[in-house]
Amino acid sequence: MATLAELEVEAKACTRCPLASGRTKVVFGVGDPHADLMLVGEGPGRDEDLAGEPFVGRSGKLLDRLVGEEMGLRRSELYIANVVKCRPPGNRDPRPEEIAACRPYLESQVDLISPRVIVTLGKFASQVLLDTTDGITRLRGRTYPYRGGTLVPTFHPAAALRGGDEVVAKMRADLVRAKRALNAPRPASPAPPTVPAPTLFPGVPA
Ligand code: SF4
Numbered sequence: 246m247a248t249l250a251e252l253e254v255e256a257k258a259c260t261r262c263p264l265a266s267g268r269t270k271v272v273f274g275v276g277d278p279h280a281d282l283m284l285v286g287e288g289p290g291r292d293e294d295l296a297g298e299p300f301v302g303r304s305g306k307l308l309d310r311l312v313g314e315e316m317g318l319r320r321s322e323l324y325i326a327n328v329v330k331c332r333p334p335g336n337r338d339p340r341p342e343e344i345a346a347c348r349p350y351l352e353s354q355v356d357l358i359s360p361r362v363i364v365t366l367g368k369f370a371s372q373v374l375l376d377t378t379d380g381i382t383r384l385r386g387r388t389y390p391y392r393g394g395t396l397v398p399t400f401h402p403a404a405a406l407r408g409g410d411e412v413v414a415k416m417r418a419d420l421v422r423a424k425r426a427l428n429a430p431r432p433a434s435p436a437p438p439t440v441p442a443p444t445l446f447p448g449v450p451a
Pocket of ligand 1: 256259264331
């Protein structure tokens with residue numbers, strides 16, 4: 246498998262879907278490549294497209310603040326990426342074929358970083374990683390086992406900016422849930438199957 250740096254080089258030249266034609270910069274992801282916590286959003290907005298970094302606008306500032314206050318973590322201590330790495334025009338929702346084209350990058354990022362906890366921000370990231378069509382209101386409020394770690398769905402910070410105190414309070418509760426998961430031991434891997442010792446001579450114990 247490629248390294249994270251090799252994957253980033255590949256993504257930065259990617260033309261697998263039509264979003265390539267409208268982007269300014271590919272927004273691959275930033276942060277600690279060995280982070281225990283990974284945040285996954287939907288896709289770059291205007292500020293992110295210009296900066297080449299996820300969550301740098303108003304919603305990013307809110308996200309940084311909430312993660313700092315509820316989890317005691319700075320941006321440099323985690324890893325942040327999006328489901329699609331290029332900006333959908335006019336900030337429209339990413340289309341299913343664009344998500345499908347970009348999905349291998351996100352899955353490889355998750356495999357390479359192997360975080361203990363993933364917080365999915367909003368409907369798209371939660372649905373893609375949990376492979377469901379349920380909405381975020383239904384998905385959030387609990388944790389899910391995910392690739393040897395834990396997945397915690399919450400609202401997208403842009404929804405928190407629109408929704409005000411009530412949504413922010415729910416996001417805070419989800420981040421507290423994520424912190425608890427971060428401090429808990431990793432779920433144990435299933436024990437390998439027991440193989441009976443070979444019998445050299447039928448009827449005579451080995
Ligand atoms: S959104 Fe993903 S798949 Fe589409 S061009 Fe950008 S990097 Fe490639």
